[in-house]
Amino acid sequence: MQRTALDIAIVGAGPAGLALALHAARALPHARITLLDARPADRDVGADPRTLALSLGSVQLLRRLDVWPVGAAQPIDEVHVSQVATGRPGTGRAVRIRARDEAVPMLGAVLRYGELVAPMQRAWEQAAAASPERLRTRFGTVVAALKPVAAGVEVDAGIAEAFDVAIVAEGGVFAEQSRRLVAHDYAQTAWVGEAMLAGGDPGTAFERFTPDGPLALLPLRPPGTPDPDHLRPVALVWCTATARDAVAGLDGAARLARLRELAPHEAGSVVSLGPLKAFALGLNAERTLVDGRTVRIGNAAQTLHPVAGQGLNLGLRDVHVLVDALRFGGDDLDRALARVEWTRAPDRWATIATTDFLARSFTWQLPGASLARALGLSALEAVPPLKSAFARRMMFGLR
Numbered sequence: 001m002q003r004t005a006l007d008i009a010i011v012g013a014g015p016a017g018l019a020l021a022l023h024a025a026r027a028l029p030h031a032r033i034t035l036l037d038a039r040p041a042d043r044d045v046g047a048d049p050r051t052l053a054l055s056l057g058s059v060q061l062l063r064r065l066d067v068w069p070v071g072a073a074q075p076i077d078e079v080h081v082s083q084v085a086t087g088r089p090g091t092g093r094a095v096r097i098r099a100r101d102e103a104v105p106m107l108g109a110v111l112r113y114g115e116l117v118a119p120m121q122r123a124w125e126q127a128a129a130a131s132p133e134r135l136r137t138r139f140g141t142v143v144a145a146l147k148p149v150a151a152g153v154e155v156d157a158g159i160a161e162a163f164d165v166a167i168v169a170e171g172g173v174f175a176e177q178s179r180r181l182v183a184h185d186y187a188q189t190a191w192v193g194e195a196m197l198a199g200g201d202p203g204t205a206f207e208r209f210t211p212d213g214p215l216a217l218l219p220l221r222p223p224g225t226p227d228p229d230h231l232r233p234v235a236l237v238w239c240t241a242t243a244r245d246a247v248a249g250l251d252g253a254a255r256l257a258r259l260r261e262l263a264p265h266e267a268g269s270v271v272s273l274g275p276l277k278a279f280a281l282g283l284n285a286e287r288t289l290v291d292g293r294t295v296r297i298g299n300a301a302q303t304l305h306p307v308a309g310q311g312l313n314l315g316l317r318d319v320h321v322l323v324d325a326l327r328f329g330g331d332d333l334d335r336a337l338a339r340v341e342w343t344r345a346p347d348r349w350a351t352i353a354t355t356d357f358l359a360r361s362f363t364w365q366l367p368g369a370s371l372a373r374a375l376g377l378s379a380l381e382a383v384p385p386l387k388s389a390f391a392r393r394m395m396f397g398l399r
Contacts, residue, residue, distance in 0.1 A: 006031040006326070006333070009155045009163040011143050012170025013037035015052065015113075016298035016315035018120040020169060022065045023323045025127050025135055031326070034136045035124065036157055037170070041139035046118035049194070051235035053205070053218055053309035055108045056395040058316045062116075067123050072115035074221040075106040077203035079394075082264050083362070083373055084210045093377040094264075097391045101384075107395060110205070110218045110235060146294055153293045164293065164333060167322070169315070171299025174282040182285040182352070186305060186359055188213050191238040191247050193276040194220070195259065196231045200268025207307075208264055209362040209373070212246075213239030214307045215259075217267050231271055237306050239281065241363070247276070281305055283356055289348070290341045293333070295322065302352055305359035308394065310351050317397050318344060347398040354393075 008031050010021050021035045039045075054062075054073075062068040082094035099107050128135040138157065146166050147154040153166040171177070195217070206217040216237040223233075238259070240247050247255060256273045263270055285302035289295055298315025322340050329336025362373060380387050 006165070007152075007163045008033045008326075009153070009161075009166040010035045011037075011146075011155070011166065011168045012300065013039070013121065013124075013139065014170060014298075015117055015120065015312060016319060017167075017169035018117065018124055019061065019065065019067075019316055020167060020297065020319045020322065021124055021135075022067065022120065022127065023061075023319055024326070025124075025131070026065075027323050027327045032134045032136075034138060034161075034163070035128075036138045036141045036143055036155070038142045039139060041137070044114075045121060046114040048112070048114035048117065050113035051110060051192075051194075051218060051220070051237075052113055052116060052312060053108060053110050053235075054316075055310075055313040055397075056104055056106060057397065058313045059106070059109055061316055061320060065120075065123070067116075067120045069111065069115050069119050072221060073109040073111040074219045075203060076108045076110060076205045076219065077106060078201065079107055079205050079207065079391075080264065080266055081207045081377065082209070083370070083377060084208065084262065093374040093381070095377050095381045095387065097387060097394075102388060102391050102395075104395070107205075107391065110220055112220070148292050148294070151293075165295065165326075165337070166293065167295045167297060168300040169297050171296075171301070171303060173279055174284055174303050175280040177284050177303060180284050181287040182283065182302075184283040184356070186281045186283070187242050188239050188281040188305075188359075188363075189242045189245055189248075190279045190281050190306060191236070191240065191276040192279060193236050194233050194274045195236050195270055196272045197234055197268040198231055198271050200232075200266060202232050204266070206264055206267050208262060210262055211363065212241045212244070213363055214358075215239065215262055216306070216309070217263060218309075234267075236273070236276070238276070239306070242280070248278070281359075283352070283359075285352055288341055289318065289344055290337045293337070295337065295340065297322065302348065304352065304355045307358045307362075308351075308355050310355055310394070314348065314351050314397070317347060350393075350398045 010017050077099050079097045128137050141157045143157045145156040152162050152164050154160050154162050208215040218235040220233040260270045289301050297318035304311045321343050325336045325340045
C-alpha cells in the first residue's frame with residue numbers, strides 16, 4: 001500500500017479525469033489530489049448532448065465508483081455490424097454480437113455526455129467537501145504548461161505549483177490538436193447528432209460500413225414520458241470522405257432521405273433527423289503514456305477514429321491500471337509509473353491498430369475489396385469462438 005503522502009494533479013474534469021479523481025480519492029487515502037479544468041464550476045454540464053458509448057468494462061468501473069446513472073443509460077443487448085451491398089453478389093453481409101451469447105447482462109451502454117459527467121462532478125464535489133485537506137478543485141483554471149522538476153512536475157496554472165505526478169486527461173478533438181508521433185488524417189468527417197426511429201429493437205446498436213465510411217446508430221433512452229407514437233431516439237455518427245462530402249451540401253430533407261438509404265432495414269424506419277455537427281477525423285497518438293512524472297490518459301494520449309467506439313473506454317482502462325499501480329507500487333513512484341507504461345502498452349496499441357485498420361480498410365475501393373470485407377464479416381459470424389473473442393476485446397480490452 002502507498003503510505004507516503006503523494007501530491008497528484010489531474011488536468012481535465014471530463015469523464016476520464018473525474019473517474020480518475022474519484023477512484024484515486026478512494027483507493028489512495030494518503031494522496032492529496034488537485035483537479036483542474038478550464039471550464040467554470042457553474043457551467044451546466046448536465047445539458048451537454050454529446051453521446052458516449054461505454055463498454056461493459058467501463059460500466060462496471062463506474063458502478064464501483066457509485067456514479068453510474070442507471071435511469072439515463074440505454075443498455076446495448078446486441079451489436080449489428082454490416083456492410084452496404086455494392087451490387088456484387090455476397091457483398092452485403094452482417095455480424096450479430098449478442099450479450100446473451102457472451103453470458104453478460106449487456107455489451108455496454110449509451111448515454112448523453114451530461115447525463116454521466118454531471119453526477120460524476122457532484123460526487124467529486126461531495127468528496128472534496130468531506131475531505132478539503134486532501135481533495136482540491138480548481139475549475140476555471142487554464143493549465144498553461146507542465147515542466148519537469150526534481151522528483152516531480154511543475155504545473156503552471158496562473159501560479160507555479162509542484163506535484164509528485166501530473167496526469168493529463170484533457171485531450172480535445174483531432175482538428176485542434178498538435179500532431180503527435182503517431183498521426184494520420186483519415187480525410188473523413190464525422191457528422192454527429194440524433195435521429196428518431198420507428199420499429200426495430202431498442203437495445204441494438206448498428207454499425208454500417210458504407211463506401212464513404214462507417215455509419216453508427218446507437219440506441220438512447222428516451223427522455224421524459226414515453227412517446228405515444230413509439231418513436232425512439234438514436235445517436236448518429238455518420239462518417240463521410242471529406243473530399244466528396246455529400247452530407248455537407250444537403251438540406252435537412254435530403255439528408256434524411258440519404259440516411260434512409262444507408263441505414264440497415266433491421267434498425268427500423270428513420271422518421272426524423274436533428275441538427276448535425278461536423279468533426280474532422282484522425283489518429284493522433286503519443287508514443288508513450290508516461291513521460292517522467294507526467295502521465296497522459298484517454299484522448300490526451302490517443303485520439304482515435306470513432307469506428308469501434310473505444311476512445312473513452314481505453315481511457316477508463318488507463319484509469320484502472322494507473323490507480324492500481326499507485327496503490328500497490330509502494331514508495332517507488334517511478335517504478336509504479338513504469339509499470340503503467342508496460343502494462344497498458346499491449347491493450348493500447350492493439351486498440352489503436354484495430355480502429356485504424358477498420359477506419360482504413362472499409363473505405364478501400366480496390367477491386368475485390370468489398371467482397372473480401374464481406375467474407376471477413378461472414379467468417380466472424382460463422383466461427384463463434386472468433387466472434388466471442390472479438391466481443392470480449394470490445395467489452396474489456398486486451399487482457
